[in-house]
Amino acid sequence: xxxxxxxxxxxxxxxxxxxxxxxxxxxxxxRAESGLAPYLTYQQxxxxxxxxxAAAEWLGGMVADLAGGLTADRLILAPGTQxxxxxxxxxxxxxxxxxxxxxxxxxxxxxxxxxxxxxxxGVEMDGEGMIPGALDRAARGGTAKIxxxxxxxxxxxxxxxxxxxxxxxxxxxxxxxxxLIEDDPYTFLAPGLPPISSFVPERSYFAASLSKAxxxxxxxxxxxxxxxxxAARCAALLRAVVQMSSPLMAAIATxxxxxxxxxxxxxxxxxxxxxxxxxxxxxxxxxxxxxxxAGLHVWLGLPNxxxxxxxxxxxxxxxxxxxxADAFATxxxxxxxxxxxxxxxxNQAQxxxxxxILAEALGEGATGDVxx
Numbered sequence: 001x002x003x004x005x006x007x008x009x010x011x012x013x014x015x016x017x018x019x020x021x022x023x024x025x026x027x028x029x030x031r032a033e034s035g036l037a038p039y040l041t042y043q044q045x046x047x048x049x050x051x052x053x054a055a056a057e058w059l060g061g062m063v064a065d066l067a068g069g070l071t072a073d074r075l076i077l078a079p080g081t082q083x084x085x086x087x088x089x090x091x092x093x094x095x096x097x098x099x100x101x102x103x104x105x106x107x108x109x110x111x112x113x114x115x116x117x118x119x120x121x122g123v124e125m126d127g128e129g130m131i132p133g134a135l136d137r138a139a140r141g142g143t144a145k146i147x148x149x150x151x152x153x154x155x156x157x158x159x160x161x162x163x164x165x166x167x168x169x170x171x172x173x174x175x176x177x178x179x180l181i182e183d184d185p186y187t188f189l190a191p192g193l194p195p196i197s198s199f200v201p202e203r204s205y206f207a208a209s210l211s212k213a214x215x216x217x218x219x220x221x222x223x224x225x226x227x228x229x230x231a232a233r234c235a236a237l238l239r240a241v242v243q244m245s246s247p248l249m250a251a252i253a254t255x256x257x258x259x260x261x262x263x264x265x266x267x268x269x270x271x272x273x274x275x276x277x278x279x280x281x282x283x284x285x286x287x288x289x290x291x292x293x294a295g296l297h298v299w300l301g302l303p304n305x306x307x308x309x310x311x312x313x314x315x316x317x318x319x320x321x322x323x324x325a326d327a328f329a330t331x332x333x334x335x336x337x338x339x340x341x342x343x344x345x346x347n348q349a350q351x352x353x354x355x356x357i358l359a360e361a362l363g364e365g366a367t368g369d370v371x372x
Contacts, residue, residue, distance in 0.1 A: 003319040004354040009155065009297050009341040010216050012276060017268035019215065022261055026252045039247040046235030047077030047245065051254045055222050058257035059208060063187060065194035066224060069201055073228035076235045077253075079245040081183060081209045081221040085148075086112045087237035088205055088223075091230075092146055092179050093118045100138050100147040102130050104328040104335075106155050106183065109148055122330030123147075129159040132168035139176035146179045151196055153186040153295040156328050156339040160292055163194055170199035180204040188213040188266045189273065190294045202226050205234075210253060212296060214265045219246060220253040270294060276342040276351055283355035287362065288337075298340040306362070308336050320357050 013019055030036070047055065052072040060070045078084035085108065093099060095117030101109065103122035113120050121144060124134040130149050138144065149169075151161040161169070173180045173196070182197050187208050197204035209221040225231035238244075256262040277291055280298050288301030302311055308324040315322060323341075325334035340358070345351035 003321060004345060004350055004357075005321040006341045006344050006351075006354055007321045007323045007339075008344050009212070009339070010343050011212055011214065011269045011296060012272045012343040012345070012347075013215065014268045014272040015347075017265055017272075019265070022256075022265070023252070026255050026261070029255060030248070030251045036248070039251055041247075043244055043247045044235075045076075045239040045244045046231070047075075047250060047254075051077055051250055054254045054257050058262065059222050059224070062191065062263070063195060063208065065198040066206065070224060071228075074225050074231050076223045076225070076231050076238065077245055077250055078207075078221045078223055078238055079219040079242055079249070080211060080216070081185060081207045081223075082108050082112070083238060083242040084207055084221055084223045084234070085109055085181065085183070086115075086241050087234050088181055089113065089116050089118060089146075090237045090240070091233055097146075098144040100135065100144045100178070101330060102149055102154065102157075103330055104154075104156055104325065105148070105330060106150060107327045109183070110328075110330075120330045125154075125157065125159060127159055128161045128165045129154050129157075130161075130169060132165065132172050135169065136172045136176065139172065139178055142176075145177070146181060147173060148181040148183065149196075150183045150185075152184050152190055152193060153292045153297075156297065156323070156325070156337075157299050158290050158292045158295050158297065160190065161193070161196075166194060166196045167199050170196050173200050173203055178203065182206045185209040185212040186295065189270055189296070190292065197224065205230075210262070213269055214256075214262065217249075218253050219249050273343065275348060276345075279348060279352055280340065280342055280355060283352070283359050287359075296341060296343045298342065299337060300340060301335065301337045303362070304336070306336075308334075308338055311361070312338065315358065315361055318357050318361060320354055320361075322358075 052075050056070050056072045056075050098119045098121050100121050100123050102125050123138050124131050153160055195206050197206040206224040207221055210218050277293050289298050291298040312324055322338045325337045
């Protein structure tokens with residue numbers, strides 16, 4: 001039986017969403033409007049004026065708390081959030097600096113910080129994510145000037161901050177003079193909560209990606225800066241990192257924002273993700289599993305008899321790939337846990353097989369089978 005990879009956190013592609021058909025129609029519409037040749041040359045980093053205007057209007061409708069001060073000149077389009085994060089680190093950090101983040105954080109940010117010689121200081125978390133008092137204590141010395149966090153369905157713990165928690169984090173950001181990088185790729189899957197940035201916009205960058213809500217291949221992330229000057233600086237640094245977004249991908253993404261396709265695809269992703277979470281909840285009953293009902297992943301604590309590296313190796317022998325806590329840890333003592341990316345399975349039937357393999361493997365350790 002071919003292997004099943006639940007290690008990469010990406011959205012499912014529901015069959016009834018007709019992603020192939022929608023892509024073909026979008027490409028035909030772009031071609032009919034201006035031809036394809038203009039999208040095969042260099043364009044300005046951060047998106048064209050028309051693209052940024054369309055993205056600002058769409059994002060303001062999707063994340064209402066940003067709408068009041070959201071203008072196109074505060075916004076850039078990036079080819080995914082990863083290069084945008086790198087550009088923001090270039091703008092606000094230098095080798096030897098320290099950045100505050102959750103004790104478990106996004107591996108891509110870890111990689112960007114390591115490449116720039118920037119240290120990460122893990123801040124204590126609870127069921128809602130980063131603890132405001134712990135952030136305040138960590139920032140008190142003044143050595144760290146940046147805080148990076150993911151407040152919605154945090155990767156990997158799935159912790160989601162309440163509106164009150166977000167206000168308290170914002171208050172610490174302002175009190176300690178921090179720069180906030182708010183990475184919220186899951187905001188479209190769990191709408192209704194205000195971004196932390198909406199409480200402290202003058203000190204915040206807010207990044208919302210289509211990678212987790214529609215498809216990573218679109219390579220489209222929307223970054224909202226504190227003001228137009230900060231956005232222009234970020235766009236200039238983005239040129240140094242990756243030159244520009246793919247013009248054709250940006251055109252398709254903004255076309256979908258304008259005509260309602262993006263919203264329709266996000267609804268389809270939410271529906272499929274909810275069904276997959278139900279499968280996971282049923283399969284993992286009695287286990288130390290934490291998930292958000294709209295989330296793409298599950299955080300699974302392992303029993304002591306199954307150290308995470310040995311358990312992952314055991315699953316690998318069964319054709320199943322997952323990720324251990326080490327990939328997310330900011331210190332040398334990660335929890336004994338793994339992350340399951342539910343959207344990585346091709347369909348619900350494949351996911352059900354993967355979950356059955358996982359549940360059986362957990363039980364095998366309890367029956368005294370040899371652990372390999």
